Amino acid sequence: MTSSRNRAFVEGLRCYGETITYDQLDTLTTDTPTLYVDFSGDESLRARVHQHFGASLVYDCYAGSAQNTAFLRDLHLPGPKPEFYFAPVQIRKRNADWGPHEVNRRFNAAQRAFIDHAREPGNGWLSLIQERGFGAAQERIARLVAGGGEPREGYVVELG
Structure with a gap:
């Protein structure tokens, strides 16, 4: 889900099965457990997501936004309480789960895959x-x- 302005860009990435705009939220099915990772910081969109998915919304994560740098406010929404994503907390958790060597191995492999994909001449994105x-x-x-x-x-x- 993205803005109308960015839809063509997101579709051009060719890494999502479907791309919709924010105003098409109600076209999404609500019979599948769904998680929401928010990069927009738009509180009204968050409220719409919670209202639309209801009990199907299993997780809400605020990853940050250049336009909205405020921390999450309690909007008394139904469903899961939005959580703030903070990379160092996740890294500590993964170090405990997998060990530092495995975290570094996985991170480096993922970063290499991204760099290789970004460098492919046909991508140009x-x-x-x-x-x-x-x-x-x-x-x-x-x-x-x-x-x-x-x-x-x-x-x-x-x-x-």
Whole structure:
């Protein structure tokens, strides 16, 4: 599920079986256990997801958003309480579950697969934008917070 603005980009990734826009939420079936990972930070969308899926919603995870940097507020929604995803907590959990060596092995394999996929000439879905200096970093962050930027762009800002 994505914005209308980003739908073509998401479909072009060819890694999802189906892509719908936020306004098509009610077309999704509610007879399957469903988890929600939120990158939008849109509280009204979260409420719609909880209302739509009801008891089928088994997990709600807020992964963060450039536009909404506030922590989760209690909106008294039905279903599971939204949880904030924080990578260091997950890494500690996986280190306990699998051991540090296995965590590193899996992470490196996943990262290598992503890099190899991104480099395939036919993909062309990511353009690297390189910028330099603290001023550039401040401007880039301000544009992202304001909703600027394209999904096909990856940003690297060198501070030194």
